Amino acid sequence: xxxxxxxxxxxxxxxITGSEGSFxxxxxxxxxxxxxxxxxxxxxxxxxxxxxxxxxxxxxxARSETGANESxxxxxxxxxxxxxxxxxxxxxxxxxxxxxxxxIHDMVSVYAYLGHTSTRLIGPNCPGLLTPDEAKVGIMPxxxxxxxxxxxxxxxxxxxxxxxxxxxxxxxxxxxxxxxxGDPIIGTKMTDLLALFEEDSETNAVVxxxxxxxxxxxxAAQYVRDHMxxxxxxxxxxxxxxxxxxxxxxxxxxxxADESAxxxxxxxxxxxxxxxxxxxxxxxxxxxxxxxxxx
Amino acid sequence: MNIHEYQAKDLLASFGVPIQRGKVVxxxxxxxxxxxxxxxxxxxxxxxxxxxxxxxxxxxxxGVKFSSNKASALENAKTILxxxxxxxxxxxxxxxxxxxxxxxxxxxxxxxxVAITLDRVTSRHVVMVSTEGGVDIExxxxxxxxxxxxxxxxxxxxxxxxxxxKLAYGLQLDGDxxxxxxxxxxxxxxxxxxxxxxxxxxxxxxxTKQGKVIALxxxxxIDDNALYRHKDIQEMRDIHEEDPMEVxxxxxxxxxxxxxxxxxxxxNGAGLAMAxxxxxxxxxxxxxxxxxxGGGASVETVKNGFRIILSDSSVKAVLINIFGGIVRCDRxxxxxxxxxxxxxxxxPVVVRLEGTNADIAKDLLNQSDLKLLTAGSLEEAxxxxxxxxV
Numbered sequence: 064x065x066x067x068x069x070x071x072x073x074x075x076x077x078x079i080t081g082s083e084g085s086f087x088x089x090x091x092x093x094x095x096x097x098x099x100x101x102x103x104x105x106x107x108x109x110x111x112x113x114x115x116x117x118x119x120x121x122x123x124x125a126r127s128e129t130g131a132n133e134s135x136x137x138x139x140x141x142x143x144x145x146x147x148x149x150x151x152x153x154x155x156x157x158x159x160x161x162x163x164x165x166x167i168h169d170m171v172s173v174y175a176y177l178g179h180t181s182t183r184l185i186g187p188n189c190p191g192l193l194t195p196d197e198a199k200v201g202i203m204p205x206x207x208x209x210x211x212x213x214x215x216x217x218x219x220x221x222x223x224x225x226x227x228x229x230x231x232x233x234x235x236x237x238x239x240x241x242x243x244x245g246d247p248i249i250g251t252k253m254t255d256l257l258a259l260f261e262e263d264s265e266t267n268a269v270v271x272x273x274x275x276x277x278x279x280x281x282x283a284a285q286y287v288r289d290h291m292x293x294x295x296x297x298x299x300x301x302x303x304x305x306x307x308x309x310x311x312x313x314x315x316x317x318x319x320a321d322e323s324a325x326x327x328x329x330x331x332x333x334x335x336x337x338x339x340x341x342x343x344x345x346x347x348x349x350x351x352x353x354x355x356x357x358x
Numbered sequence: 359m360n361i362h363e364y365q366a367k368d369l370l371a372s373f374g375v376p377i378q379r380g381k382v383v384x385x386x387x388x389x390x391x392x393x394x395x396x397x398x399x400x401x402x403x404x405x406x407x408x409x410x411x412x413x414x415x416x417x418x419x420x421g422v423k424f425s426s427n428k429a430s431a432l433e434n435a436k437t438i439l440x441x442x443x444x445x446x447x448x449x450x451x452x453x454x455x456x457x458x459x460x461x462x463x464x465x466x467x468x469x470x471x472v473a474i475t476l477d478r479v480t481s482r483h484v485v486m487v488s489t490e491g492g493v494d495i496e497x498x499x500x501x502x503x504x505x506x507x508x509x510x511x512x513x514x515x516x517x518x519x520x521x522x523x524k525l526a527y528g529l530q531l532d533g534d535x536x537x538x539x540x541x542x543x544x545x546x547x548x549x550x551x552x553x554x555x556x557x558x559x560x561x562x563x564x565x566t567k568q569g570k571v572i573a574l575x576x577x578x579x580i581d582d583n584a585l586y587r588h589k590d591i592q593e594m595r596d597i598h599e600e601d602p603m604e605v606x607x608x609x610x611x612x613x614x615x616x617x618x619x620x621x622x623x624x625x626n627g628a629g630l631a632m633a634x635x636x637x638x639x640x641x642x643x644x645x646x647x648x649x650x651x652g653g654g655a656s657v658e659t660v661k662n663g664f665r666i667i668l669s670d671s672s673v674k675a676v677l678i679n680i681f682g683g684i685v686r687c688d689r690x691x692x693x694x695x696x697x698x699x700x701x702x703x704x705x706p707v708v709v710r711l712e713g714t715n716a717d718i719a720k721d722l723l724n725q726s727d728l729k730l731l732t733a734g735s736l737e738e739a740x741x742x743x744x745x746x747x748v
Binding site for chain 1 (some may be wrong): 481615637
């Protein structure tokens, strides 16, 4: 089992005729994912990926022609918000937006728009999802992962790869790896994914990787305390990050939460998450936690 | 991107927000003329001289001076223009004052705090007001959070007038002052929305003895990702307010932040870069910088990264930590070898490449004539670089 993506997932790629879009569409396809089509407005009728994959003008057309339930977005930042909403309007169930640099005011609209649909957004500005040996909807390097029972949730890109690599080195595979993105507004938060992993019958433990800034890790920690039985191993990057040079006070007073790495680590420990101080100990810590559970 | 008070006030004025009026000057010899202009145009007999730097806390740092007449304004202007202003937000090194604003002095009856920003928890914009204007608002938020009133804006609807009224009633206002405040709150939100601001703060919004509501100060930060649709705001950028090395790094699409330690770091990805700094510290070292080289790590990227790291003379060793996902490690290794051989480095360099073709990359590095130390794991890399600092 896994969460959100599996061998039955059928995806389209929005922005498939761009250099990144076509490159990663091919990578997803080679990994075994089912890339049914792509969308680039005005380029409908073309075929890409050695003439195997049709391009459509709209998501609606792409969905009705291919039956896709997932969309991967590489559309440039000025047009990405619109692309996410178009996918939701077409009834795509899972939208993964890789695009970095979407204006925050655009994302406020997207978040509100999605609230009226049943579409789940992962990202933006994220590496996407990978269910080892089944499918990837994103840009994670597939070869580093291995099928198994550890769920991975991370705000970061390459630090996720580091964690996955450490897991594989200690002999542990992953059920699904999810890079949620580190932007101020993201579609799917840590708590949502913790719930999915808790329900997933083949996930035995979860790795939760956060960063300084925001209060999502605090909410996630409290969710673990109140709702989870599976062990959660956590790391927060940024213990040595300098305090941002700020202007004014609004950022500090909007939430009273302490957004530093140390405050997050403390709250996570208090809520029963196994927090590692060193990013080099993620794999070992998961292994010892699973060993103590005899699973 | 941050903008100066005078720029923020111009922006607010263009949305109809009443502001404390004034003029900007950047040369000592022009100060007198500008004071005269402010006196005539705004019928001012008393003035305020205000340092124009991005950081807050200017008043406490001595960068804002009330001047009861022209002579005193002239004297204060001479002190402030060109001074190195240190506030709790500039850091110890302070910030040079290159421009000052000479404004009219207002007769202040009372002061409020107003700010608009994104609430990450609800993913909505929030308008906040407090009667505790002018004082340390962060202390108010920590100790008496009930004194900060908030209204969340429903996306697509803008701030509703009833919400502005709720806030103004919450400030205990009535009569004409109430009406002026409601109108100003509406205009402030419009300015925030139309200019793609991350933060818009008016601290304080004042009521004058003459019964006018006026923005005495304004701080605005614009979303960098939205600058492409605001050519006018792009022109407000003042690179003197930014760290020169960070500006230089930005030219090469590198994200660099200088720190106080002596171990330079070059990493791909912000999260891994922070984690690398963290483990250096855990091993007893002290990171000299944050440097995210992004996904590619080409010869040019690595070279530019080295140049920027080594421009900091306190750097005694460098750790390169690249997790090659899509980018192959052997290519990165060749890039590093070429960059290092062309640059003639005098400090030890530890290289840790992991991911696609990591083994080939390690062989390439070990076979090169360069004195590169290689490491397999993150742990080993951190140990080696900390040991390499003498």
